[in-house]
Amino acid sequence: MEHIRGSIMRSLEGAIRKLVDSNRLCADVLDHLSSIALEVPKDARHGEFATPMALSLAGVARKAPREIASLIVEEMEQEGFSSYVERAEIAGPGFINFHLSSKWLVDTIGLVRSRDEKYGCSDYGRGERILVEFVSANPVGPLNIVNARAAAVGDTLVRLLNASGYSAASEFYVNDAGRQVSVLGESVYARYMELEGVDYPFPEDGYRGEYVKDVARKAMEEHGDRISAMDSDDARHFLQEFALNYILDWQRRSLEAYEVRFDRWFSERKLRQTGAVEDMVREMAEAGYTYEKDGAVWFRSSDYGDDKDRVLVKSDGLYTYVAPDLAYHRDKLARGFTKLIDILGPDHHGYEGRMQAGLKAFGHPDGTLEVLILQLVTLMRDGQPVKMSKRAGEFITMDDLLEEVPKDAARYFFIMRNTSSHLDFDLDLAKAQTTDNPVWYIQYAHARCCSIFRQAEAEGIQPTEWEQADVSCLVHPSEIDLVRKMASFPDEVLTAALERAPSRIAKYALELAGLFHSFYTDCRVISDDEAQTRARLALVDAARIVLRNVLGIMGVSAPERM
RNA sequence: GCGCCUGUAGCUCAGGGGAUAGAGCAACGGACUUCUAAUCCGUGGGCCGCAGGUUCGAUUCCUGCCAGGCGCGCCA
Numbered sequence: 001m002e003h004i005r006g007s008i009m010r011s012l013e014g015a016i017r018k019l020v021d022s023n024r025l026c027a028d029v030l031d032h033l034s035s036i037a038l039e040v041p042k043d044a045r046h047g048e049f050a051t052p053m054a055l056s057l058a059g060v061a062r063k064a065p066r067e068i069a070s071l072i073v074e075e076m077e078q079e080g081f082s083s084y085v086e087r088a089e090i091a092g093p094g095f096i097n098f099h100l101s102s103k104w105l106v107d108t109i110g111l112v113r114s115r116d117e118k119y120g121c122s123d124y125g126r127g128e129r130i131l132v133e134f135v136s137a138n139p140v141g142p143l144n145i146v147n148a149r150a151a152a153v154g155d156t157l158v159r160l161l162n163a164s165g166y167s168a169a170s171e172f173y174v175n176d177a178g179r180q181v182s183v184l185g186e187s188v189y190a191r192y193m194e195l196e197g198v199d200y201p202f203p204e205d206g207y208r209g210e211y212v213k214d215v216a217r218k219a220m221e222e223h224g225d226r227i228s229a230m231d232s233d234d235a236r237h238f239l240q241e242f243a244l245n246y247i248l249d250w251q252r253r254s255l256e257a258y259e260v261r262f263d264r265w266f267s268e269r270k271l272r273q274t275g276a277v278e279d280m281v282r283e284m285a286e287a288g289y290t291y292e293k294d295g296a297v298w299f300r301s302s303d304y305g306d307d308k309d310r311v312l313v314k315s316d317g318l319y320t321y322v323a324p325d326l327a328y329h330r331d332k333l334a335r336g337f338t339k340l341i342d343i344l345g346p347d348h349h350g351y352e353g354r355m356q357a358g359l360k361a362f363g364h365p366d367g368t369l370e371v372l373i374l375q376l377v378t379l380m381r382d383g384q385p386v387k388m389s390k391r392a393g394e395f396i397t398m399d400d401l402l403e404e405v406p407k408d409a410a411r412y413f414f415i416m417r418n419t420s421s422h423l424d425f426d427l428d429l430a431k432a433q434t435t436d437n438p439v440w441y442i443q444y445a446h447a448r449c450c451s452i453f454r455q456a457e458a459e460g461i462q463p464t465e466w467e468q469a470d471v472s473c474l475v476h477p478s479e480i481d482l483v484r485k486m487a488s489f490p491d492e493v494l495t496a497a498l499e500r501a502p503s504r505i506a507k508y509a510l511e512l513a514g515l516f517h518s519f520y521t522d523c524r525v526i527s528d529d530e531a532q533t534r535a536r537l538a539l540v541d542a543a544r545i546v547l548r549n550v551l552g553i554m555g556v557s558a559p560e561r562m
Numbered sequence: 563g564c565g566c567c568u569g570u571a572g573c574u575c576a577g578g579g580g581a582u583a584g585a586g587c588a589a590c591g592g593a594c595u596u597c598u599a600a601u602c603c604g605u606g607g608g609c610c611g612c613a614g615g616u617u618c619g620a621u622u623c624c625u626g627c628c629a630g631g632c633g634c635g636c637c638a
Contacts, residue, residue, distance in 0.1 A: 041581090042577090042584080043581080043582095050581090052579095052580055052581090055580060055618090055619085056579095056580090058618070059618075064618095065580095065618090091581070092580080092582095093580065093581065093618095094581095095580080095581065136638095138638060175638065178638065179637070179638085180637075180638065205637095294636080296636055298636095307565075307634085310636095311635090311636045312636095315636060316636080318636085320635090320637080320638090321637075321638050325638085345632095346566075346567070346631085346632050347632065347633060347638095348638080349566045349567080349632080349633065349634095350565075350566080350633065350634060351638085352566090353565090373566070375568080375632080376567095376632070378631095380574095383573090416575085417575070417576095418575090418576085420566095420567060420568080421567080421568065421575080422568065422630095422631065422632095424573095424574060424575090426574080429574095429587090433600070434600065435599095435601070436586080436587065437600090440600070441586095441600085441601090444598085444600055444601080445601095447598080447600090448597080448598065448601085451597065451598060452597050452598095453597090454597085455597040456597080458597095459597090503575095503576085507575095507576065507585085510585085510586085511585085514585090514586095517601055517602065518601090518602065518603085520598095520602080521593090521599095521601065521602040522602080522603095524596070524597075525597055526596090527597095540597095562598080562600070
């Protein structure tokens with residue numbers, strides 16, 4: 001499809017240059033050539049490709065849009081269209097619509113089938129290394145619903161980027177060195193004492209979840225003897241480390257069940273041990289990026305676009321999270337990543353200014369770090385929001401969700417909305433095994449493809465009979481619409497990657513499945529017409545490939561029967 | 563008070579300067595002797611939150627306002 005687009009673009013550009021050479025258009029339009037847009041129209045009646053360029057050139061050329069359009073089309077006709085273009089028409093206020101000959105259809109089906117699992121991939125990113133950091137939940141409790149959304153969005157984004165020729169990696173930053181870990185240790189210690197029947201006060205800001213008791217119980221079962229032989233400081237430390245490992249393992253398992261695997265779990269503690277944080281704070285001081293006030297070390301982040309300055313080292317000598325986090329982002333860049341994407345929850349949006357300021361101070365160009373803020377998720381049951389209150393212990397974790405809803409449905413539902421929009425997650429719909437459930441609907445389209453091949457096999461039709469089929473006999477509108485949609489897949493993948501918008505690919509998958517179902521109803525695949533049967537089997541094979549590939553990008557399985 | 567996000571069909575949401583603003587659900591009416599009816603086809607339904615501005619053209623960009631969500635720590 002790219003080569004078709006390219007040939008039309010060149011032909012358009014050539015026509016415009018000729019018009020300028022012969023003074024039929026003024027030279028100023030040449031400055032606007034780079035912004036030529038060749039889009040795939042929403043409405044099939046507007047052809048396979050269309051450009052609004054005559055409209056956008058109207059101002060510069062000081063001519064009516066339709067007049068410019070007809071000049072361009074005449075010129076293109078003189079030169080002869082590329083082999084794919086059958087005709088070009090001027091429509092509406094001045095759009096130029098290109099209708100392609102059946103050669104593109106034949107080529108598209110062939111391309112899909114020859115590229116197979118690679119269909120949809122491009123080398124656009126030229127191997128640029130991008131690090132996508134997401135979830136990065138504190139290791140003090142179970143993963144929540146927003147973490148689950150982040151996991152689905154982040155993982156899909158990494159897949160989209162890799163499919164678009166980038167070299168993208170995923171990373172989970174483990175905050176295993178901060179104050180929260182010691183609070184966790186204190187909380188577990190208090191529960192442990194409770195189990196031993198000792199009257200011990202529960203920390204004011206401790207974690208009150210039931211799981212803390214579970215951790216204490218588990219520690220007692222496995223290491224009770226050792227712990228009772230320790231003094232209280234050692235026991236506290238032991239329990240802290242035990243809890244940390246327990247919870248990290250738990251988080252890892254939750255994500256594993258969700259089929260989200262990180263390329264790396266990056267430990268804050270290990271980063272600190274390398275001295276990277278000290279080095280950075282010292283360098284910042286030497287460069288004059290910091291000052292001391294009230295016994296603390298402040299970063300002049302407001303000089304670099306943040307709303308106010310931030311404390312790096314507290315008056316008690318400990319770092320705030322800002323220092324190690326900045327050192328972490330520096331480390332990512334030092335490892336050779338040239339673009340960083342952080343996916344954060346809505347409660348962390350203020351964080352962006354500090355990180356951007358830090359990277360700017362270190363001299364990294366604007367745009368090195370992109371922050372994607374996910375909005376909240378509301379779980380809906382029986383049309384009502386599910387109330388969640390941490391205090392009342394009514395809290396639905398990611399594990400709870402996955403126990404109730406299949407992984408495929410959860411992943412799809414979490415990416416189907418814009419990241420910037422609040423997400424209503426309909427639990428009943430996600431569980432439903434009906435046509436209303438978009439995941440089911442898409443998977444069913446794939447299963448239907450497979451079912452057709454099972455039928456063909458049962459009727460003794462050998463793959464060799466249709467693999468080289470002549471598909472130029474496919475002319476039914478449902479067939480053409482399906483091919484059009486398949487043809488745009490690589491474009492859709494790239495756009496979704498560049499816009500950091502997994503929801504686009506979710507929408508594409510739904511539309512593709514819809515077109516397949518319409519085709520299935522309108523066009524009987526296996527019939528007495530042998531040539532048509534072969535051609536349609538080839539088409540179904542292509543559809544099967546695209547459906548499987550798009551499901552794969554979303555991390556959703558492609559069942560062969562349902 | 564300040565910052566971020568949102569406001570489009572009864573509901574959930576697409577679209578983000580350009581063609582008649584779309585989809586799914588819900589409502590209503592149709593389609594199976596057939597490769598899975600777990601599907602398909604059709605009908606109705608809209609001051610694109612409000613008011614200005616930029617533009618040949620604004621639902622889209624800008625400003626203000628209104629409404630909702632979330633933040634605003636020497637917590638992460």
